[in-house]
Amino acid sequence: KNQVEQSPQSLIILEGKNCTLQCNYTVSPFSNLRWYKQDTGRGPVSLTIMTFSENTKSNGRYTATLDADTKQSSLHITASQLSDSASYICVVGDTDKLIFGTGTRLQVFP
Amino acid sequence: DGGITQSPKYLFRKEGQNVTLSCEQNLNHDAMYWYRQDPGQGLRLIYYSQIVNDFQKGDIAEGYSVSREKKESFPLTVTSAQKNPTAFYLCASSDRDKYNEQFFGPGTRLTVL
Numbered sequence: 001k002n003q004v005e006q007s008p009q010s011l012i013i014l015e016g017k018n019c020t021l022q023c024n025y026t027v028s029p030f031s032n033l034r035w036y037k038q039d040t041g042r043g044p045v046s047l048t049i050m051t052f053s054e055n056t057k058s059n060g061r062y063t064a065t066l067d068a069d070t071k072q073s074s075l076h077i078t079a080s081q082l083s084d085s086a087s088y089i090c091v092v093g094d095t096d097k098l099i100f101g102t103g104t105r106l107q108v109f110p
Numbered sequence: 111d112g113g114i115t116q117s118p119k120y121l122f123r124k125e126g127q128n129v130t131l132s133c134e135q136n137l138n139h140d141a142m143y144w145y146r147q148d149p150g151q152g153l154r155l156i157y158y159s160q161i162v163n164d165f166q167k168g169d170i171a172e173g174y175s176v177s178r179e180k181k182e183s184f185p186l187t188v189t190s191a192q193k194n195p196t197a198f199y200l201c202a203s204s205d206r207d208k209y210n211e212q213f214f215g216p217g218t219r220l221t222v223l
Contacts, residue, residue: 004152013220101152
């Protein structure tokens with residue numbers, strides 16, 4: 001069964017600290033992997049999209065990595081800001097649809 | 111929100127009533143999607159359309175209906191047959207190849223009383 005699992009479920013960090021969110025997937029065939037940021041009560045916004053041949057991609061303070069062999073991805077956030085408080089959703093595409101993880105809820109406190 | 115609008119933002123309906131959620135995009139995208147989001151679950155695909163006048167069922171289409179009469183618009187009707195309609199509904203659009211980036215609207219929170 002195609003699944004996307006994220007950890008941790010929730011995370012609290014202090015402003016200025018770094019953090020890493022994890023995503024494991026069992027999707028086959030694999031097409032691409034995306035990370036989205038979703039503020040409470042809003043629609044998700046794309047952070048990165050990676051295909052099979054890419055193992056890292058950055059978007060400002062956000063850096064995503066992909067290990068297609070172990071079927072793992074991570075999202076690293078550097079120098080966190082209060083505005084980073086949101087849910088981060090890992091999404092894996094197979095040949096004809098997207099499979100969404102349940103997200104990691106990140107809270108950044110001053 | 112990438113040029114996609116959803117209305118209304120909050121919607122309350124009595125049990126047994128049909129309700130239609132609006133989704134409009136000005137990105138000139140061919141493909142549009144409807145997802146449902148529930149607490150503790152990933153987004154689930156309800157319906158999608160890759161071209162005007164054509165649409166396909168997603169994973170949880172029962173109790174829902176859609177139309178795609180215009181490229182810009184993809185309204186979703188939640189019918190009385192939907193057993194548990196209270197949820198957050200998200201519309202998205204992308205270029206024809208749906209592996210391209212999907213842009214999401216702001217969402218509609220539907221509460222059925």
